[in-house]
Amino acid sequence: MNRPSVRDDVALMEGYHSPQVEVEVRLNTNEAPEPPPAEFTERLAAQLGGLDWHRYPDRAASALRARVAEVEGAVASQVFAANGSNEVLQTLCLTYGGQNRVCLTFEPTYALHAHIARLCGTEVVEEQRRDDFTLDIDHAVTAVRHHRPTITFLCSPNNPTGRVEPREVVEAVLGAVGAVDGLLVVDEAYGQFAPWSALELIDEDRPLVVTRTFSKTWSMAAARLGYLIGPSWVVSELEKVVLPYHLDAVKQAAGVVALDYIAEMHARVAALVEERGRVETALDDLGVGHWPSGANFILFRVPDEPGTKVWQRLLDESVLVRNCASWPRLDDCLRVTLGTPEENDRFLAALGRIVKGDGP
Ligand code: PMP
Secondary structure (H helix, E strand, O other), rough: OOOOOHHHHHHOOOOOOOOOOOOEEEEEEOOOOOOOOOHHHHHHHHHHOOOOOOOOOOOOOOHHHHHHHHHHHHOHHHHEEEEEEHHHHHHHHHHHOOOOOEEEEEHHHHHHHHHHHOOOOOOOEEEEEOOOOOOOOOHHHHHHHHHOOOOEEOOOOOOOOOOOHHHHHHHHHHHHHHOOOOOEEEEEEOOHHHOHHHHOOOOOOOEEEEEEEOOOOOOHHHOOOOEEEHHHHHHHHHHHOOOOOOOHHHHHHHHHHHHHHHHHHHHHHHHHHHHHHHHHHHHHHHHOEEEOOOOOEEEEEEOOOOHHHHHHHEEEEEOOEEEEOOOOOOOOOOOEEOHHHHHHHHHHHHHHHHOOOOOO
């Protein structure tokens, strides 16, 4: 049998991988280090008992969208929810990307923006950030005018650099995007860790959407739930494209219950932001280079050591971080997710031994 051939463009693609190995300290996928409050789990379990299992879920996810809107200062018609913010991004690309359309990214950034856009048949133009990973406004505006993308991605805080996009950059890119009839997507998967949010700019008359997730700050990576806030006319178009009943009833219930624990979420975020400062100072003390982060992770580089060697030495001590050493523009860089204080101590102690050339 000849195996059926896949699409030519898919044949050329590499998948998106993040190796998971058994370790004691897992700091490689930017998850929250702690689960949601116990009461959340109890309440959700109680709700599942009363669920109409033989019926399709609420197709419009009305209760969830209304609650998200309330929490984010929007209205329900400006909320679109899906299975993780990755599926939100995919629905955006299916709706606004495709043949004879261009999507623009500023590298280095979240690899899935380009990957999903390509899977949807969109031409991807990758423009570059400065050496310090900030974005030059003039360069960005010129790139938008030149390539006339239907989708332009920004990521703030940016993954994997951790940098927050300043408001003036987002405003300038938004202005340029509007002038070419495009859509600006600001990916704020880590938005709650940052000092400002592009949610402030959402308006029915602006071609801007902001995507967010329950996977990080809400400690709910297992649930696969994400959403966007944007003009209601964008949401209406996305609803045409997404599969019917894509959001199951359990997930809708989980999202609604989770949003009752905002104070607990803020406390977890505040603790992680404090840990971020502590780890940054410790990295400075070790002479390890790093970039300013507005997220729950830090991109770092040990001077004069191959990144993959450092990654392996950390793994030898049962500490798993993300190996970005071979990614374009990120030579020898590693990315550590902030964990509990104890996990961060384990990471810092292991890194300290590596930097000082001590065993194991
Ligand atoms: N955007 C960014 C920048 C991310 O880092 C991630 C998670 N790695 C996502 C989106 C996807 O998150 P999820 O699908 O879990 O909501």
